[in-house]
Amino acid sequence: MAIIRLYMTISLDGYVTGPRDDADNPMGIDGFRLFNWLDRRHDPGPSGQVFDEAMSTRAIVAGRRTYELAGHWQGDHHDGVPIFILTHDVPDDPPPGSVRYVTDVRECAAQARAVAGDGDVMVHGAGAAQALLRAGELDELELHVVPVLLGQGRRLFDNLPAEHVELELVRRLSTPDTEDLARRVTHLRYRVVRP
Amino acid sequence: MGKVVLYMSMSVDGFIAGPDDGKDHGLGVNGERLHDWLGAGGVDPGSYRPADGPSVTVFDEVMDTGAVITGRRTFEFAGGWAGDHHDGVPIFVLTHAEPDEPAPGHARYVTDGIESCVAQARAAAGGRDILLHGAAIAQECLRAGLLDEMELQLMPVLLGQGRRLFEDMPPDHIELELLRALDGPGAQHLRYRVRTAG
Numbered sequence: 100m101a102i103i104r105l106y107m108t109i110s111l112d113g114y115v116t117g118p119r120d121d122a123d124n125p126m127g128i129d130g131f132r133l134f135n136w137l138d139r140r141h142d143p144g145p146s147g148q149v150f151d152e153a154m155s156t157r158a159i160v161a162g163r164r165t166y167e168l169a170g171h172w173q174g175d176h177h178d179g180v181p182i183f184i185l186t187h188d189v190p191d192d193p194p195p196g197s198v199r200y201v202t203d204v205r206e207c208a209a210q211a212r213a214v215a216g217d218g219d220v221m222v223h224g225a226g227a228a229q230a231l232l233r234a235g236e237l238d239e240l241e242l243h244v245v246p247v248l249l250g251q252g253r254r255l256f257d258n259l260p261a262e263h264v265e266l267e268l269v270r271r272l273s274t275p276d277t278e279d280l281a282r283r284v285t286h287l288r289y290r291v292v293r294p
Numbered sequence: 295m296g297k298v299v300l301y302m303s304m305s306v307d308g309f310i311a312g313p314d315d316g317k318d319h320g321l322g323v324n325g326e327r328l329h330d331w332l333g334a335g336g337v338d339p340g341s342y343r344p345a346d347g348p349s350v351t352v353f354d355e356v357m358d359t360g361a362v363i364t365g366r367r368t369f370e371f372a373g374g375w376a377g378d379h380h381d382g383v384p385i386f387v388l389t390h391a392e393p394d395e396p397a398p399g400h401a402r403y404v405t406d407g408i409e410s411c412v413a414q415a416r417a418a419a420g421g422r423d424i425l426l427h428g429a430a431i432a433q434e435c436l437r438a439g440l441l442d443e444m445e446l447q448l449m450p451v452l453l454g455q456g457r458r459l460f461e462d463m464p465p466d467h468i469e470l471e472l473l474r475a476l477d478g479p480g481a482q483h484l485r486y487r488v489r490t491a492g
Contacts, residue, residue, distance in 0.1 A: 111446075111470060111486065112308070112459075112460035112463070113307070113308040113458075117465065117467075118465045128465060129467040232452070240306075246469070246470035246471060246472050246486060247467060247468065247469055248436070248460060248463065248467070248468040248470065249465070249467055250460075250463040250464050250465045250466050250467065251463065251464075252465075254308075255307075256306075256307035256308060256452065256454075259307070259452065259455065260454050260455070261312070261313045261323065261324075261453070261454045261456075262452075262454050263312075263324040263327065263451060263453060264451065264452040264454070265450070266306060266450035266451055266452065268477070268478075268482065271475065271477055273475050280469070280471055280489075283471075285472060285475060285484070287306075287448075289306065289450055
């Protein structure tokens with residue numbers, strides 16, 4: 100069965116954006132600092148490997164906020180794979196491209212797993228990650244931990260219940276010391292352990 | 295000269311204690327999970343030494359520090375380590391108001407601020423590193439530009455709620471440099487240098 104895996108870049112202090120993120124400045128103050136590692140996405144090495152894996156997923160799950168801030172990916176995140184957008188209010192206009200709207204998180208997970216077949220599902224965005232975690236539908240986390248403290252911003256892990264969720268490290272990939280400082284990152288992959 | 299090094303065990307979601315931490319329950323609900331990388335423990339600090347692997351390296355570095363800096367809350371939640379964190383090295387407890395009771399054992403209260411606290415600890419550490427422990431004091435040290443390195447034991451668990459290591463910080467972007475990453479057992483040991491401006 101398809102694995103539902105979160106792919107998210109975070110600062111060491113746990114932020115996915117800097118402070119004061121909005122439509123005009125979707126990453127908030129200094130938030131684009133988090134994406135420097137993507138300069139190496141087409142190069143050999145850990146960051147290229149992780150990026151290739153993300154781009155090999157067969158379905159996307161994202162929240163409405165991420166979807167809007169990303170300009171709907173013009174209806175195609177990569178290779179035309181189905182994009183499931185979790186939303187409370189389904190827009191009146193028909194969704195663009197390969198996008199479909201889903202209001203129930205478990206239904207969303209089931210549909211994404213079904214279309215991904217023996218591939219994997221990529222989850223993107225803090226809201227979708229939290230919803231899937233709360234519903235027990237998130238299988239793995241691939242966290243790109245950037246060596247920076249942003250101080251404030253939007254947290255990846257927030258508004259979760261006081262429930263202890265065990266993880267198991269699957270893999271750690273760190274960029275080599277020869278990489279310039281701004282592009283260094285540690286990719287941590289965890290499996291969510293079900294009780 | 296010795297470095298000021300923060301040592302903290304943190305969940306993947308950033309907590310250093312579970313919810314409802316207090317004097318009788320220093321690590322909060324489920325927070326003991328964060329110390330699973332340590333040995334079983336007992337009266338003697340050495341009894342917390344992990345059995346094997348990279349965790350031993352980190353533990354031995356902690357035990358080799360020449361002074362401890364902590365905040366009042368962490369100190370009290372830890373029962374003041376009965377006055378001796380390890381090997382009788384001096385423990386500097388930063389507090390706003392000196393308690394009526396004298397500090398136990400090798401501990402002393404510092405009331406004239408973080409700069410003085412760090413300066414006193416450096417003088418006492420005799421060139422060895424200084425162990426910094428506690429979230430509030432870590433934040434204070436970071437804000438004052440006095441933190442040299444962080445050694446985080448990243449524990450594979452989500453606690454959901456609790457006390458965060460990084461909270462109430464100014465929106466200042468602080469660059470770090472990963473110095474070392476050691477895997478396991480049961481934790482990722484990540485060591486970062488804090489890069490100061492200039």
